[in-house]
Amino acid sequence: MVSGTNPGMDTPAVAVEGLRHSYGTREALAGVTFSVSRGEIFGLLGPNGGGKTTLFNILSTSMPATGGRARIFGRDVAAEPHAVRRGLGVVFQHPSLDPKLTVMENLEHHGHLYGLRGKLLKSRATVVLNRLGLSDRRRDLVAKLSGGLQRRAELAKALLHSPPLLLLDEPSTGLDPGARRDFTNHLDRLRREEGVTVLLTTHFTEEAERCNRVGIIHQGKLVALGVPDGLKKEIGGDVVVILPQDPEGLRRKIRERFGCEPVCIDGTLRVERPRGHEFVREVVEAFPGEVKSVTFGKPTLEDVFVHQTGHRLWGGQEISGDAP
Amino acid sequence: MKGFLLPVVTLWWREIQRFVRQRSRLIGAFAQPLVFWLLLGAGLGASFQPPGTPIGTSYVEYFYPGIIALALLFTAIFATISTVEDRQKGFMQGVLVAPVGRSSIVLGQALGGTTLALLEGVLFLFLAPVAGIPLTVPSVLLLVAVMFLMSFGMTNLGLIIAWGLDSTQGFHAIMNLILFPAWLLSGAFFPISGAPQWLAWAMRVNPLTYGMAALRRSMYLGNPEAAGDVPQMALSLGVTVLFCGATFLVATWTARRSTA
Numbered sequence: 001m002v003s004g005t006n007p008g009m010d011t012p013a014v015a016v017e018g019l020r021h022s023y024g025t026r027e028a029l030a031g032v033t034f035s036v037s038r039g040e041i042f043g044l045l046g047p048n049g050g051g052k053t054t055l056f057n058i059l060s061t062s063m064p065a066t067g068g069r070a071r072i073f074g075r076d077v078a079a080e081p082h083a084v085r086r087g088l089g090v091v092f093q094h095p096s097l098d099p100k101l102t103v104m105e106n107l108e109h110h111g112h113l114y115g116l117r118g119k120l121l122k123s124r125a126t127v128v129l130n131r132l133g134l135s136d137r138r139r140d141l142v143a144k145l146s147g148g149l150q151r152r153a154e155l156a157k158a159l160l161h162s163p164p165l166l167l168l169d170e171p172s173t174g175l176d177p178g179a180r181r182d183f184t185n186h187l188d189r190l191r192r193e194e195g196v197t198v199l200l201t202t203h204f205t206e207e208a209e210r211c212n213r214v215g216i217i218h219q220g221k222l223v224a225l226g227v228p229d230g231l232k233k234e235i236g237g238d239v240v241v242i243l244p245q246d247p248e249g250l251r252r253k254i255r256e257r258f259g260c261e262p263v264c265i266d267g268t269l270r271v272e273r274p275r276g277h278e279f280v281r282e283v284v285e286a287f288p289g290e291v292k293s294v295t296f297g298k299p300t301l302e303d304v305f306v307h308q309t310g311h312r313l314w315g316g317q318e319i320s321g322d323a324p
Numbered sequence: 325m326k327g328f329l330l331p332v333v334t335l336w337w338r339e340i341q342r343f344v345r346q347r348s349r350l351i352g353a354f355a356q357p358l359v360f361w362l363l364l365g366a367g368l369g370a371s372f373q374p375p376g377t378p379i380g381t382s383y384v385e386y387f388y389p390g391i392i393a394l395a396l397l398f399t400a401i402f403a404t405i406s407t408v409e410d411r412q413k414g415f416m417q418g419v420l421v422a423p424v425g426r427s428s429i430v431l432g433q434a435l436g437g438t439t440l441a442l443l444e445g446v447l448f449l450f451l452a453p454v455a456g457i458p459l460t461v462p463s464v465l466l467l468v469a470v471m472f473l474m475s476f477g478m479t480n481l482g483l484i485i486a487w488g489l490d491s492t493q494g495f496h497a498i499m500n501l502i503l504f505p506a507w508l509l510s511g512a513f514f515p516i517s518g519a520p521q522w523l524a525w526a527m528r529v530n531p532l533t534y535g536m537a538a539l540r541r542s543m544y545l546g547n548p549e550a551a552g553d554v555p556q557m558a559l560s561l562g563v564t565v566l567f568c569g570a571t572f573l574v575a576t577w578t579a580r581r582s583t584a
Contacts, residue, residue, distance in 0.1 A: 060421050063583045085423040094413030098338065100345050106415075112334035113422040115327060157418070 011074040013038045013165050013197040014059065020067030021054050028054040030220040031068065036213075038164075041191055041198040043211030045301060047313055051220040052201040053093070056169045059199070060090050072165060086114070089158035089196075091168040095150060096157070099143035103134060103153050106142060107160055114161040128156040132186060148179030155186060159196075166190070168200040172207055184210050203313065205301040216305055223308040232299040238276025239303045240296040242269040242283065250290055257286060265312055272299070272307065331424040332432040338415075339403060339436025353399045353444050358451075361391035376517035376553035386552075388455035389539045390512025392448045393532070396441045396475050397507055401499060403437035404482030408492045411582070426579040430483060434572065437479030438472060445471040457543055466542040473564045474535040480571030487578040510536045517553045534563035 014036035021029040029051045036042040044052050057063040058070055061081040070077040072084045090096075097106045104125065111121040129135045132152045142150060151171065158166060166187075172180040184207065190196045200211070208214045209228050216224040216231075224231055242262075244250040251262050251269055258279070262269040273279045276296040284291055305313045343349060365384035373379070374386040410416040419429055449467060452459045459467075485498050507513075509523070510532035516524050527533050537554035538561050544550040554560075 062417075062421060082423050085421055088421065090418065090421050092413075092417045094417065096415055096418040098342070098415040100342050101338070105341065109334045109338055109415075110418065110422075112330045113419060113424050115330060115423075117330065 012036060013040070013073060014042075014199055015071045015074075016055075016059075016068070017070075018068040019055070019058065019065055019070055021051075021058065021063075021065045028220055029058075029065070029068075032217070032220070032222050034215050034222060034225055036197060036199055038197050039191060039195045040213060041187060041200070041211045043208040043214045044199070044201045044217055045203065045205065045208040045214055045305070045313075046201075046217035047203055047311075050217050052203075052217055053169060054220075055217070056167060056201055060088065060167050060169075061085055086161075087164050089161070089163035089166045091151075091154050091158050091166070091171055093169040093173060095142075095154065097142045097150065097153055100141065102139050102141055103129070103145070103156075104138040106153070107138075107157055110157050110160055116161060124160055124162070128159045131159070131190075132156045146179075147174055148176070148182065151175060151179065151183055152186065155183070159190070164195075164197060166196055166198045166200075168198065170201055170203070172202065172204060180204075180207065205305075205313065208301050214301065216301075216308060218305070218309045218311070224304060228301060231301065231304045235272050235299040235303055235307055237272065237274030238279075238296050239299045240271045240273060240276045240279055240283075240294065242271070242294050243267070243292040244269060245290050245292060250287060253287060253290075254283065258282075263306065263310075265306070270303075270306065272303070327423075328425065328428050331419075331422075331428040332435065335419070335429060335432025336435040336439065339433065340439060343403075343440050349402065350444075353395065353402065354447055356398065357391045357395040357448075360394065361387055374515055374518075374552070376515045378549055378552075381550070381552075382456065385455045385457060386515075387513070388452070388457065389536065389543060390507075390510075392445055392471070392539065393474065393510065393512050393536055394507055395444045395448055396471060397478050397503060399441040399444045400437050400475055400478035401482045401503060403440050404433070404479060404486045405492060405495055407433065407483065407486035408489055408495065411487075412490075427576045430480075430487075430572070430576045430579050433483055434476060434479045434575065437482065438475040441475035441479065442468070442472055445475065452543075459543070460545065463542055463545045466545065467539065470535070470538045470542050470561075470564070473561075473568055474532075474539070477531070477535070477564065477568045477571050480568070480575045483575040484571065484578050487575065487582050506530055506532050509533070511540075511554060512536055515552055515554070531563055531567040534560040535567070538564055 012035040016035065017033050019029055019032045032055065044055065046052050058065045059072065059077060061077055061084055064078050073087055075083050077084050107125045108121065111117065111124065116124060129138055132155060134149065134153055134156055137145060137149065142153060145153060172183055175183065187198055191198060202208055211228065213226060214228050214231065215222050247264050247267050247269060251264055254260065254262050260271055260273065262271045271279065280294050280296050284294065302313050365387050369383040372383050374381060374383065377386060407416065411420060446468065449459065449464060485495060489495060509527045509530050511527060516527050519527060534555055538557065540551040540554055541548065541557045541560065
């Protein structure tokens with residue numbers, strides 16, 4: 001150990017302090033601070049281009065940050081990349097299995113890179129293949145597997161050397177909802193049964209909902225951090241979404257009558273209010289004929305994102321409501 | 325040492341596995357120089373007596389070691405070109421975050437490409453009778469050693485380019501502007517003795533010239549006259565070994581600087 005830090009059990013799995021990164025003059029990370037405890041599934045939620053992948057590349061030791069500090073199990077990512085790498089299982093957004101090789105051949109190469117060989121390698125491969133339900137596909141060429149199975153094989157590969165921390169970049173991109181659920185279930189089992197810590201990036205709110213804690217990242221900054229339920233409670237009550245005939249007109253009328261500030265996105269009005277069901281009735285009664293449809297519900301992480309950033313998670317359209 | 329060698333061996337073996345599953349690559353890298361050799365050899369044979377070679381040396385014979393060098397170059401370069409995509413969205417992503425030094429990675433890749441190129445070279449040796457060159461056992465052993473060195477240097481050259489570039493588009497430009505001319509000016513196509521002064525100098529500073537010379541001298545082991553007016557064996561081998569070492573160091577350095 002170079003730094004002399006003692007990675008005891010109370011050291012967080014990931015500790016990021018004031019992390020910055022710039023590509024030339026463009027700032028991708030503008031000082032991000034958070035930590036991930038051991039045995040936790042932590043999700044970084046944000047739109048594409050928000051800084052998630054930059055953060056992932058720094059933590060996975062693919063790229064040094066231009067400022068700040070990142071430690072994994074107490075070891076500095078920039079100062080001791082080799083020691084950090086031993087404890088990392090990485091799943092990239094793009095496949096990192098060689099499609100021209102079989103699943104088993106891929107695992108063998110991966111094991112050799114981590115110093116595993118012979119009987120130990122074989123037994124580890126058997127364990128991870130069983131765990132992910134791939135035992136009968138071990139002799140298949142990766143190119144012949146479905147997208148969902150390829151992702152599972154990626155996870156098997158990342159787990160082969162028993163890393164205490166898994167880093168996953170957009171793990172469910174390109175998967176259908178069934179395969180996505182299946183993949184998340186596997187992660188959850190790994191956390192419960194083996195105490196593996198997971199840090200994943202995603203732009204799917206449903207995937208983030210299933211994490212123990214979520215950090216919302218936007219334009220290189222962490223704009224919210226906490227357990228999904230806690231973040232949603234901060235919004236206060238319910239989210240009512242109204243599809244009006246005339247968005248601007250109705251927005252003014254609601255503001256005058258109810259004293260709240262509706263946010264206008266893509267022709268819909270969005271109001272955060274306690275006791276949403278009563279508000280729905282009041283709005284429909286007050287402005288008959290001006291409302292095409294109304295939905296209301298408990299806030300989602302998407303609502304948290306809108307609340308914090310004034311942007312939508314998808315598309316990135318500007319919202320006119322918060323302009324005075 | 326185990327931490328260094330196991331990754332080298334596994335990355336070398338992966339290149340072989342991939343090659344075996346794409347037989348078209350093997351055939352392509354063999355057929356292209358073969359056609360080139362037979363057409364140019366037959367076409368130019370009637371009009372040229374290569375200067376500096378004994379009377380009666382046909383162009384097909386003169387061009388034969390040159391075409392072996394071309395086959396080595398093609399195979400070595402095409403073995404490395406996939407590195408560009410591989411490290412951005414393929415297998416190499418995982419290798420780069422594994423606890424493995426960049427020199428192990430580069431050495432494994434280089435030995436993989438070298439093995440494939442050497443295989444092509446050995447296949448070409450079976451065509452020696454067509455060129456009218458009688459090969460002895462010591463000659464063949466020496467040829468394999470020289471081809472190994474040339475392949476290793478050329479694969480390193482390909483890796484330097486592949487680790488330095490962000491897209492495969494630039495690769496073809498460099499192939500056409502640097503690698504192909506380097507082959508043309510190595511004595512593969514025409515000897516130094518007939519070339520104008522400025523061209524002769526370009527050929528003398530070209531490291532491939534010495535690989536070519538070692539190849540010719542190994543072929544005519546018992547009959548040095550027939551190798552023509554090329555650099556001496558010791559000098560040729562020395563330059564080729566230096567070339568291998570230098571390109572390997574530069575390739576490792578390029579790979580260390582590359583972030584993705």
